[in-house]
Amino acid sequence: MNENVYSLLQEHRLDEYSKKFLDLGVKDAKYLVDGITAEQLMSIGLSSVEKNRFRRMQEHIKELGPVSEPVMHQVTHKTSPELKYPEPRYPEPRYPEPKESSHQVVMREDTRHKFILSTFGTTTYCSVCRDHIWGLTKQGYKCTMCSAAFHKKCVDKITEKCTEANRGTVIDKPHRFNPHNYKVPTYCAHCGGLLAGLYQQGCRCDYCTMDVHAVCQKKVAKPCINYWGLPHASIISD
Known part of the structure; x- marks a missing residue:
C-alpha cells in the first residue's frame, strides 16, 4: 500500500482498516474504485456509516x-549513479493489531463469566469501578450469562x-x-443500565444501599459491605 492510499483512508477516517485493505491486495487508489467488491466490503466489517x-x-x-x-530523481556521484527518492510526506503507517470479533465469546475459567x-x-456504568463506560462503539464487555457490564480495563479485576x-x-x-422509589436518575450496580420507570423502578439494599433492577437482584455476586446479620446466608436459586 503506497502513501497516497493511506492518506486517503486517513482523510476519510478509515485508516484503522488499512491492514484489511492491504490483505485484499489494494496497492493504489485506482484499486479502491475498481477492485473492491461488495462482498469484500462485507468481509472487512465496515459499519453503515463507514460504508458511506x-x-x-x-x-x-x-x-x-x-x-x-512519485517521481524518482537521479543523482550522479563520482563512484556510481544512485536513485534518490523524495522524502515521504507521511511516516510509514503502523498497522493496528487485528481486533477480536465482537461476536467472539471469551470465558474466564476462575469466575466463569x-x-x-x-x-x-x-x-x-461498569459493574467493577462504577464509572461511566465511554465510547461510541464496542465500549466494553458484557457477560452473556448474568448481563453484568465491564470496562475493558476492568475485566482482569473481577473477583x-x-x-x-x-x-x-x-x-x-x-x-x-x-422495592424502592427513586426521585433522581439511578443506574443499576450490576448491569449498569438505567432504572427506568415512575414507581418502584428498582430495588435497594437495606444495609449498603446498593441499587439494582428487580431482575438483577438475584444475579448480584458482590457481598454486602454493610452486612450485619440475617437468620441465614442466602443461596442463589437454581
Missing part, C-alpha cells in the same frame, strides 16, 4: 483523476463468580433488597 465514508472516498478519487506515482465485546446504546454459571453458590454476606 468509503463511497464518498471513491467519489473523491474519481474527481481527482489519475493519481501520479462469558464476556462478549459489546456496544452499549445507552448510558451504562466475584458469575451467579448464573455458579447456581447454588452460597453468598456469605447477602444483600437485603426491597
Whole structure:
C-alpha cells in the first residue's frame, strides 16, 4: 500500500482498516474504485456509516483523476549513479493489531463469566469501578450469562463468580433488597443500565444501599459491605 492510499483512508477516517485493505491486495487508489467488491466490503466489517465514508472516498478519487506515482530523481556521484527518492510526506503507517470479533465469546475459567465485546446504546456504568463506560462503539464487555457490564480495563479485576454459571453458590454476606422509589436518575450496580420507570423502578439494599433492577437482584455476586446479620446466608436459586 503506497502513501497516497493511506492518506486517503486517513482523510476519510478509515485508516484503522488499512491492514484489511492491504490483505485484499489494494496497492493504489485506482484499486479502491475498481477492485473492491461488495462482498469484500462485507468481509472487512465496515459499519453503515463507514460504508458511506468509503463511497464518498471513491467519489473523491474519481474527481481527482489519475493519481501520479512519485517521481524518482537521479543523482550522479563520482563512484556510481544512485536513485534518490523524495522524502515521504507521511511516516510509514503502523498497522493496528487485528481486533477480536465482537461476536467472539471469551470465558474466564476462575469466575466463569462469558464476556462478549459489546456496544452499549445507552448510558451504562461498569459493574467493577462504577464509572461511566465511554465510547461510541464496542465500549466494553458484557457477560452473556448474568448481563453484568465491564470496562475493558476492568475485566482482569473481577473477583466475584458469575451467579448464573455458579447456581447454588452460597453468598456469605447477602444483600437485603426491597422495592424502592427513586426521585433522581439511578443506574443499576450490576448491569449498569438505567432504572427506568415512575414507581418502584428498582430495588435497594437495606444495609449498603446498593441499587439494582428487580431482575438483577438475584444475579448480584458482590457481598454486602454493610452486612450485619440475617437468620441465614442466602443461596442463589437454581
